[in-house]
Amino acid sequence: xxxxxxxxxxxxxxxxxxxxxxxxxxxxxxxxxxxxxxxxxxxxxxxxxxxxxxxxxxxxxxxxxxxxxxxxxxxxxxxxxxxxxxxxxxxxxxxxxxxxxxxxxxxxxxxxxxxxxxxxxxxxxxxxxxxxxxxxxxxxxxxxxxxxxxxxxxxxxxxxxxxxxxxxxxxxxxxxxxxxxxxxxxxxxxxxxxxxxxxxxxxxxxxxxxxxxxxxxxxxxxxxxxxxxxxxxxxxxxxxxxxxxxxxxxxxxxxxxxxxxxxxxxxxxxxxxxxxxxxxxxxxxxxxxxxxxxxxxxxxxxxxxxxxxxxxxxxxxxxxxxxxxxxxxxxxxxxxxxxxxxxxxxxxxxxxxxxxxxxxxxxxxxxxxxxxxxxxxxxxxxxxxx
Numbered sequence: 506x507x508x509x510x511x512x513x514x515x516x517x518x519x520x521x522x523x524x525x526x527x528x529x530x531x532x533x534x535x536x537x538x539x540x541x542x543x544x545x546x547x548x549x550x551x552x553x554x555x556x557x558x559x560x561x562x563x564x565x566x567x568x569x570x571x572x573x574x575x576x577x578x579x580x581x582x583x584x585x586x587x588x589x590x591x592x593x594x595x596x597x598x599x600x601x602x603x604x605x606x607x608x609x610x611x612x613x614x615x616x617x618x619x620x621x622x623x624x625x626x627x628x629x630x631x632x633x634x635x636x637x638x639x640x641x642x643x644x645x646x647x648x649x650x651x652x653x654x655x656x657x658x659x660x661x662x663x664x665x666x667x668x669x670x671x672x673x674x675x676x677x678x679x680x681x682x683x684x685x686x687x688x689x690x691x692x693x694x695x696x697x698x699x700x701x702x703x704x705x706x707x708x709x710x711x712x713x714x715x716x717x718x719x720x721x722x723x724x725x726x727x728x729x730x731x732x733x734x735x736x737x738x739x740x741x742x743x744x745x746x747x748x749x750x751x752x753x754x755x756x757x758x759x760x761x762x763x764x765x766x767x768x769x770x771x772x773x774x775x776x777x778x779x780x781x782x783x784x785x786x787x788x789x790x791x792x793x794x795x796x797x798x799x800x801x802x803x804x805x806x807x808x809x810x811x812x813x814x815x816x817x818x819x820x821x822x823x824x825x826x827x828x829x830x831x832x833x834x835x836x837x838x839x840x841x842x843x844x845x846x847x848x849x850x851x852x853x854x855x856x857x858x859x860x861x862x863x864x865x866x867x868x869x870x871x872x873x874x875x876x877x878x879x880x881x882x883x884x885x886x887x888x889x890x891x
Contacts, residue, residue, distance in 0.1 A: 512538035515547035519631045528622035546702065546729055555704070660718055662733040666809070678866055681813045681834070681857040683877065684785035685764050687776055688743060689751040689844060689851035694790055695797035696824060700738065700806045701745045702729035709759065710773040711740040732802055735809060742806030743772040751789075751844075752851050764852055776810035786810070787855050789844045790817035795824025804831040814857055816874065816884060818843050825887055834859065836872070836884035847882050859886070 506512060514534060516522060522541055525531040534540075542548075555561065564571050587594070593602035610618075648654050655664040697703075705711050705725040714736060715725055728744075731737040744759045752762040753769070762768070763775045770778070779786050788807070794817040795803060804827035807815075814834040825835045834857065838844075844851070853876035860866050868889035875881045 506537050510538075512540075513542045513548050514539040515543050515545065516541065517544060519544060520627050523627040523631065524622045524624070527624070527627075528618050546727075658718075660715055660720055660734055660737065661731055663736055665735045667805075675863075678859055678861055678863055679813070679832075680859040680861065681785055681787060681855060683854045683856055684787045684813060685779055685854055686752070686789055686851035687779070687786040687810070687812060688748075688761055688772065688788050689849075690788070690790040690794070691749060691751065692791035692818070693793045693796060696795055696800040696803035696821075697797050698743070698745045698748055699795070699803040700728070700742055700800050702732075702800070703727055705731075705737075705741070706744070706746060706759075709740065709744055710771050711737050711744065714740055728802075735805070738802050738806055739809040740773045742802070742810055748772075762851075773810065776812075780811040784811075785813045787814045787816060787857075788812055789849060789851055790815060791843060792818040793821060794819065795821040795828070797821070799823040799827070801827060804828045804833065807831075808833055814855075816844075816855075820887060822891075826890070829888060835887040836874070837887055839883055839885070842882065847880065849876070849880070853878050853880065857884075 516525075522531070525534065531541075556564075563569065589605040593604050595603045597603045656662070657664075704727055705715070707722055707725075711728070711731075712722070712725060716722070728738065728741045731741075743761075746758055748759050749755075749757055750761055753760060759772055760769050761772050761775050763770050763778055768775075776786060794815060803824060807828075808831040812833055814836055815828060816836045816838065818838050820828075820835055820837070828835050836857070838847075856875050856877075858873045858875070866886065866888060868886075870886050871883050872886055873881060874884055
């Protein structure tokens with residue numbers, strides 16, 4: 506492994522360390538630079554740490570389009586896809602290409618290693634220790650109250666707004682009237698695009714929020730670690746730096762256009778400007794909206810931003826269900842139609858004619874969507890489990 510390549514190994518459990526040591530594999534992983542840095546979500550969601558400051562500055566100051574190989578157990582956008590059958594993974598000392606199949610052990614070899622190295626006692630000893638905690642955990646002060654005492658100054662755990670002003674009776678269905686388009690997407694927008702779990706960019710609204718509360722940049726941590734704070738997570742919604750929003754005409758990043766003024770703003774800032782002015786917003790999208798991991802914040806975040814509906818060619822099933830749970834209407838364009846074929850740019854205002862009574866809403870029914878420039882089209886309401 507070349508010295509400029511950053512390496513780390515973050516197993517999901519302490520048991521892994523024991524059987525890597527038992528098998529002798531950890532010795533060779535260490536020689537390649539893959540020392541164990543911790544346990545849990547780190548490298549696989551992009552949290553392998555910051556780039557060297559000189560490298561990061563050179564990229565941003567010179568507007569360089571950079572790419573990176575991030576090898577992990579997930580395959581979000583931007584990670585390199587290698588055809589292991591046809592492409593070599595390196596070159597041997599003899600100068601010949603080395604393919605994955607040349608070094609991959611046989612099924613028998615793997616079974617033998619597992620049998621001799623992955624032992625029941627490892628799991629027992631590791632998980633027994635969980636109930637005993639550790640000195641730092643055991644010394645934490647624990648309130649005696651049966652109700653959780655919210656700390657208004659905490660940037661990790663904050664009382665969420667979902668249950669405030671909640672009535673005993675459900676509020677009923679809501680239509681959408683004269684909503685602005687917050688974002689206009691193409692195909693394959695993943696839950697990681699909608700609610701990234703990785704590092705918090707130094708210039709983002711979430712970063713400003715933390716800095717204003719005395720959190721230093723080195724202590725930002727990640728969105729995933731701060732998912733107990735709705736104020737951070739709302740600011741992190743649509744904050745993925747690889748977001749491609751058609752309103753920006755090809756520019757990539759976590760910004761959008763505030764339609765009434767034409768200003769280019771961070772998505773959170775634009776959403777708050779709409780919300781403060783009393784305007785609803787919608788999102789336009791292509792196929793497979795919400796694919797990827799079933800991240801609950803990918804539905805909670807848009808709701809907090811004031812998004813009332815998502816109109817897409819298709820949805821990932823679990824994410825669609827999450828949207829419904831947060832009161833966001835999932836609508837599908839009719840077959841053969843999408844925002845482009847209908848001539849929708851995202852600069853229009855949208856009205857969705859949804860029945861006001863729950864009993865009048867049926868799974869798969871059609872509703873009419875109209876815009877302020879005279880367009881009208883039919884969408885299917887996806888309040889269903891298919």
